[in-house]
Amino acid sequence: xxxxxxxxxxxxxxxxxxxxxxxxxxxxxxxxxxxxxxxxxxxxxxxxxxxxxxxxxxxxxxxxxxxxxxxxxxxxxxxxxxxxxxxxxxxxxxxxxxxxxxxxxxxxxxxxxxxxxxxxxxxxxxxxxxxxxxxxxxxxxxxxxxxxxxxxxxxxxxxxxxxxxxxxxxxxxxxxxxxxxxxxxxxxxxxxxxxxxxxxxxxxxxxxxxxxxxxxxxxxxxxxxxxxxxxxxxxxxxxxxxxxxxxxxxxxxxxxxxxxxxxxxxxxxxxxxxxxxxxxxxxxxxxxxxxxxxxxxxxxxxxxxxxxxxxxxxxxxxxxxxxxxxxxxxxxxxxxxxxxxxxxxxxxxxxxxxxxxxxxxxxxxxxxxxxxxxxxxxxxxxxxxxxxxxxxxxxxxxxxxxxxxxxxxxxxxxxxxxxxxxxxxxxxxxxxxxxxxxxxxxxxxxxxxxxxxxxxxxxxxxxxxxxxxxxxxxxxxxxxxxxxxxxxxxxxxxxxxxxxx
Numbered sequence: 001x002x003x004x005x006x007x008x009x010x011x012x013x014x015x016x017x018x019x020x021x022x023x024x025x026x027x028x029x030x031x032x033x034x035x036x037x038x039x040x041x042x043x044x045x046x047x048x049x050x051x052x053x054x055x056x057x058x059x060x061x062x063x064x065x066x067x068x069x070x071x072x073x074x075x076x077x078x079x080x081x082x083x084x085x086x087x088x089x090x091x092x093x094x095x096x097x098x099x100x101x102x103x104x105x106x107x108x109x110x111x112x113x114x115x116x117x118x119x120x121x122x123x124x125x126x127x128x129x130x131x132x133x134x135x136x137x138x139x140x141x142x143x144x145x146x147x148x149x150x151x152x153x154x155x156x157x158x159x160x161x162x163x164x165x166x167x168x169x170x171x172x173x174x175x176x177x178x179x180x181x182x183x184x185x186x187x188x189x190x191x192x193x194x195x196x197x198x199x200x201x202x203x204x205x206x207x208x209x210x211x212x213x214x215x216x217x218x219x220x221x222x223x224x225x226x227x228x229x230x231x232x233x234x235x236x237x238x239x240x241x242x243x244x245x246x247x248x249x250x251x252x253x254x255x256x257x258x259x260x261x262x263x264x265x266x267x268x269x270x271x272x273x274x275x276x277x278x279x280x281x282x283x284x285x286x287x288x289x290x291x292x293x294x295x296x297x298x299x300x301x302x303x304x305x306x307x308x309x310x311x312x313x314x315x316x317x318x319x320x321x322x323x324x325x326x327x328x329x330x331x332x333x334x335x336x337x338x339x340x341x342x343x344x345x346x347x348x349x350x351x352x353x354x355x356x357x358x359x360x361x362x363x364x365x366x367x368x369x370x371x372x373x374x375x376x377x378x379x380x381x382x383x384x385x386x387x388x389x390x391x392x393x394x395x396x397x398x399x400x401x402x403x404x405x406x407x408x409x410x411x412x413x414x415x416x417x418x419x420x421x422x423x424x425x426x427x428x429x430x431x432x433x434x435x436x437x438x439x440x441x442x443x444x445x446x447x448x449x450x451x452x453x454x455x456x457x458x459x460x461x462x463x464x465x466x467x468x469x470x471x472x473x474x475x476x477x478x479x480x481x482x483x484x485x486x487x488x489x490x491x492x493x494x495x496x497x498x499x500x501x
Contacts, residue, residue, distance in 0.1 A: 023092050025039070026304040027083050028100075029098065030099075031102035035052065038050040042328055043312060044321060045325050060155075062105060097123050101175075138301040142321065150214075150217060156177035159172070162208065228244055240301070327367050339447075342451060344363050344366035364396075389402065399426070438485070438492050469500045
């Protein structure tokens with residue numbers, strides 16, 4: 001009997017939901033935590049409607065007893081009972097419940113699955129290979145062009161997967177989760193390194209490619225990244241796409257070994273995870289040394305997002321996650337449906353020499369060009385900058401976030417470079433973003449959000465001069481406001497300007 005067969009589904013919410021979206025839930029039964037995430041919105045990049053975890057510690061006793069402890073099992077099942085009820089109350093259309101290393105390896109894992117079935121939940125136990133592929137798909141969902149080695153650290157296992165140019169190649173699952181590290185830690189640094197090499201040889205992965213980027217997935221490694229942000233004073237506290245040099249894990253390990261648990265305060269990190277951070281740091285140091293990783297990049301997407309990604313058609317998988325999300329947000333908060341794409345086409349002739357990766361950010365900015373209009377006029381520039389910089393975007397680096405933020409800042413009337421952005425992107429990138437913003441600002445003023453004025457006008461650069469041409473039917477749209485914004489754009493681009501009406 002499935003969850004939805006067992007429990008009565010309320011109907012009060014269903015009429016209020018967007019019929020184009022499908023509400024899905026993932027219940028992830030890990031070795032350390034049991035988590036429910038409910039998703040809604042576009043299938044390619046759904047937004048998180050609800051997210052809750054319980055640090056059940058199902059794998060905490062595995063190294064000693066080989067079984068899930070009684071208290072841990074009770075915590076885990078209590079969490080499942082709550083999560084099952086919430087899925088029904090929230091009118092979830094599809095529930096996927098998966099378990100990983102702790103349930104997979106425990107001598108009493110079958111008992112846990114049976115008791116979950118009594119709650120109406122059908123638990124799918126993932127093999128190590130399935131777990132690694134799902135996490136790798138999660139990485140690709142949020143970073144489509146990833147190329148390197150993915151490492152997903154859980155409480156009971158470590159999955160390593162080679163990803164080449166956005167495609168998954170071979171992977172291995174190793175019994176080196178956070179709960180298993182203390183026994184090797186007692187043997188010293190070399191003991192863990194030797195065990196890692198033994199496991200790679202046993203699984204035929206001794207020649208795992210080295211010198212590549214290493215992508216970090218898993219709560220413990222994300223917590224280490226948060227610590228690194230705090231220690232380095234990083235200006236953008238967003239984990240996804242955060243990068244560290246290969247020397248940082250060793251520095252973090254030294255810091256963790258010098259201070260007690262009570263001295264470590266990390267916002268967004270549960271106290272139950274803190275004791276395992278030195279072990280997670282030691283393992284990361286060992287792997288980075290073994291693989292000679294060029295740099296480390298954090299992914300906020302992992303197993304759960306990968307399970308959703310695996311359900312998509314190839315056409316949906318190929319969609320750009322940043323542009324999908326920007327289009328959805330732009331349409332939801334803007335005044336004029338479809339205007340972002342029209343803006344993009346209208347200003348494009350000025351920026352034909354932009355590389356493709358810059359043109360992509362320019363398009364995203366055009367899609368978001370109207371998100372600040374409801375704000376107080378005195379704070380629209382700040383609203384645009386904050387929305388772009390701190391938005392829940394994926395498939396975008398810190399420098400690209402900064403350029404997106406600068407574009408909207410200039411679009412909404414901000415002067416110069418917005419504060420803090422200079423530390424995230426190059427001056428050249430931010431200057432270009434300012435030019436994009438001023439071009440969008442001109443477009444918005446000229447058209448008033450209507451399609452006709454854009455079809456009856458054109459921008460171009462001719463002989464070092466920006467020319468704005470207005471067809472005869474739209475010649476009356478010129479004026480002081482248009483002349484002023486055209487002059488601002490020309491000054492930012494270092495050119496002259498001409499209005500041809």
